[in-house]
Amino acid sequence: MKLLEYEAKNVLVQSRIPIPRGSLVTDPAKLTLPVVLKSQVPTGGRGKAGGILIIDSADKLQPAIDTLLDLDIKGFTPQNILAEEKLSIKSEFYLSILVDRQSAGIQLIAHKDGGIEVEDNTDFQSWAVNEHTSEVLGQSLADYYELPDQTFALQDLVENLKTCLMKNDATMIEINPLVLTDDDKLIAGDCKMTLDDAAAFRHGWSFEEKLVEANFVTIDPNGNTATIANGAGLAMATVDAAYEAGLTPANFLDIGGGANEETLLKAFNRIVEYPNLQAIIINIFAGITRADEVANAIVSAKKHITNLPPLFIRLAGTNYEAAAKILTKERIVIMPNLASCLTAAKEVIHD
Amino acid sequence: MTNIFEGKNVIVQGITGAHGGFQARAMLNAGTNVIAGTTPGKAGQKVATAMVYDTIADIQKDHQVDISVIFVPARFAKGAILEAINAEVPLIVCITEGIPIHDMLTINERLKTSKSTLLGPNSPGALLPGVNKLGIIPANMSLEGKIAIVSRSGTLTYETMAGLTEKGIGQKYVIGIGGDVIHGMGYKECLELFQSDDEVDRIVLIGEIGGQDEIEAAAYIKKHVTKPVFAYIAGHHAPAGVQLGHAGAILGSDQESAANKTKILAKSGVKTAKSIVDLINLVVGS
Numbered sequence: 001m002k003l004l005e006y007e008a009k010n011v012l013v014q015s016r017i018p019i020p021r022g023s024l025v026t027d028p029a030k031l032t033l034p035v036v037l038k039s040q041v042p043t044g045g046r047g048k049a050g051g052i053l054i055i056d057s058a059d060k061l062q063p064a065i066d067t068l069l070d071l072d073i074k075g076f077t078p079q080n081i082l083a084e085e086k087l088s089i090k091s092e093f094y095l096s097i098l099v100d101r102q103s104a105g106i107q108l109i110a111h112k113d114g115g116i117e118v119e120d121n122t123d124f125q126s127w128a129v130n131e132h133t134s135e136v137l138g139q140s141l142a143d144y145y146e147l148p149d150q151t152f153a154l155q156d157l158v159e160n161l162k163t164c165l166m167k168n169d170a171t172m173i174e175i176n177p178l179v180l181t182d183d184d185k186l187i188a189g190d191c192k193m194t195l196d197d198a199a200a201f202r203h204g205w206s207f208e209e210k211l212v213e214a215n216f217v218t219i220d221p222n223g224n225t226a227t228i229a230n231g232a233g234l235a236m237a238t239v240d241a242a243y244e245a246g247l248t249p250a251n252f253l254d255i256g257g258g259a260n261e262e263t264l265l266k267a268f269n270r271i272v273e274y275p276n277l278q279a280i281i282i283n284i285f286a287g288i289t290r291a292d293e294v295a296n297a298i299v300s301a302k303k304h305i306t307n308l309p310p311l312f313i314r315l316a317g318t319n320y321e322a323a324a325k326i327l328t329k330e331r332i333v334i335m336p337n338l339a340s341c342l343t344a345a346k347e348v349i350h351d
Numbered sequence: 352m353t354n355i356f357e358g359k360n361v362i363v364q365g366i367t368g369a370h371g372g373f374q375a376r377a378m379l380n381a382g383t384n385v386i387a388g389t390t391p392g393k394a395g396q397k398v399a400t401a402m403v404y405d406t407i408a409d410i411q412k413d414h415q416v417d418i419s420v421i422f423v424p425a426r427f428a429k430g431a432i433l434e435a436i437n438a439e440v441p442l443i444v445c446i447t448e449g450i451p452i453h454d455m456l457t458i459n460e461r462l463k464t465s466k467s468t469l470l471g472p473n474s475p476g477a478l479l480p481g482v483n484k485l486g487i488i489p490a491n492m493s494l495e496g497k498i499a500i501v502s503r504s505g506t507l508t509y510e511t512m513a514g515l516t517e518k519g520i521g522q523k524y525v526i527g528i529g530g531d532v533i534h535g536m537g538y539k540e541c542l543e544l545f546q547s548d549d550e551v552d553r554i555v556l557i558g559e560i561g562g563q564d565e566i567e568a569a570a571y572i573k574k575h576v577t578k579p580v581f582a583y584i585a586g587h588h589a590p591a592g593v594q595l596g597h598a599g600a601i602l603g604s605d606q607e608s609a610a611n612k613t614k615i616l617a618k619s620g621v622k623t624a625k626s627i628v629d630l631i632n633l634v635v636g637s
Binding site for chain 2: 101105106130201202219233236237240241243245252283285286317337338342
């Protein structure tokens with residue numbers, strides 16, 4: 001789960017990492033000017049899109065808040081606006097800590113130039129966190145940033161970031177920019193943080209709900225073929241194979257391991273919303289999932305969803321025999337493999 | 352070196368759970384020697400012919416344990432894997448999905464100084480048709496033979512195996528390394544095993560968008576693998592930056608795309624396919 005800036009900063013502060021003074025806007029009259037207003041959207045590129053406004057007079061406050069609440073940034077409009085003190089910036093740096101896939105460890109990553117253009121850089125410095133103490137890492141950062149006077153502050157920052165990452169089951173914390181103020185304080189100007197959803201069971205997380213789904217992704221809303229599969233790999237492979245066969249897949253859908261009738265019915269209801277839909281490919285290879293449960297869901301969908309386009313079904317694996325029985329009774333055909341599903345689907349599709 | 356996948360005495364951790372019990376029976380039905388299982392507090396019960404114990408240490412008082420297959424829920428999985436490592440079980444196969452990433456970092460550190468090999472987590476396990484079914488790969492869709500399959504995706508593994516079986520091409524190994532970002536055995540370790548096993552004649556590698564694993568595998572193949580390798584990378588039409596299903600499948604940069612991985616594998620002498628249908632045809636035609 002990706003946190004919004006204000007949520008991430010609340011987490012930072014609990015790990016004693018300095019952030020600007022600020023709060024969510026509830027009563028504009030209480031804000032101290034000048035103030036920085038920041039749209040709280042779950043996406044990057046906010047500054048460039050006009051999602052950050054610096055306001056120095058009271059009469060401009062309400063119009064600015066209204067503008068930000070209406071401003072669509074990459075498909076998102078904010079539920080909240082963060083108001084912060086305007087920092088007096090001497091310089092800006094980039095700093096992040098993350099779980100690195102390739103080294104299977106935690107990495108600290110830095111760049112001398114922080115701010116919105118940082119992603120154009122390729123010369124990031126990185127250190128394996130487990131191989132050095134925070135003292136050494138903080139010293140290295142001070143050398144790299146050329147901030148010898150900030151050595152102690154950077155050592156504390158590294159130690160606190162590391163604790164913050166592990167204690168909160170975060171997979172990534174990015175501070176960009178890390179601001180050095182005119183009075184020589186290091187402050188997290190902005191923060192992105194991703195928490196590991198798998199660890200939710202041991203935390204009392206209550207963050208804004210973000211409409212990000214991993215298992216149902218629209219690829220082409222005007223596509224003529226919907227796909228339903230189980231397992232991310234098989235679901236991607238089903239989309240690839242549909243393309244190769246000349247169909248235009250509307251979606252990627254992984255109903256997951258242990259999928260049951262209810263989850264499948266929900267999926268059908270979403271799929272039939274696609275306007276140009278002419279065929280549905282169902283490709284299930286049951287392992288943990290049980291094929292008979294899938295079969296029951298298909299029967300139920302056929303009964304309850306009136307505008308269901310033709311289904312091309314491939315079912316195999318655990319409890320296949322029971323599934324075949326259920327579908328045969330309802331005169332629903334199971335195809336022997338994915339290739340035959342695609343060939344048959346191709347025949348019913350017309351432009 | 353003995354082949355850890357051919358270990359004789361198999362146990363199931365979490366054997367009295369819904370998945371553990373169902374799958375332990377399926378493993379027994381496939382002829383795998385599931386001698387026992389663990390569920391703390393349920394010692395003395397039986398699941399089919401397998402005795403239930405509280406701990407692995409208790410089992411080891413009665414039996415040598417060669418392989419443990421883990422089905423415990425995610426929140427207890429770290430403890431279960433560490434228990435198996437501490438018991439020095441040679442091969443640990445973890446089927447459980449949704450284990451927190453920081454738990455896996457702890458386990459990985461522990462593995463560095465241990466005698467155990469971990470396959471998974473979030474893996475369908477391994478199937479050696481006629482020898483061992485270690486996990487949830489459906490044995491009835493397999494056929495004994497000489498092909499070795501390694502994959503990051505569970506169901507795509509089954510799909511490939513079933514496709515080959517349908518064409519009469521049997522398998523020596525079917526191994527799912529799991530879809531998680533931090534995992535045990537990787538492509539490299541599997542390729543090493545397949546290359547050194549004289550009974551393997553061809554290798555099928557199945558990958559996905561996201562990460563660098565397949566790129567590293569390509570470099571390994573170029574240097575060390577002389578047997579024919581066939582590959583398919585799933586997700587040619589995946590949108591960038593969107594997580595597709597499990598944690599590992601997210602397209603971060605162009606380098607991690609299916610197109611780029613396919614290109615690099617092809618340059619390393621691998622025969623590559625654009626879809627799973629295409630992959631089966633390539634192997635059949637070889």
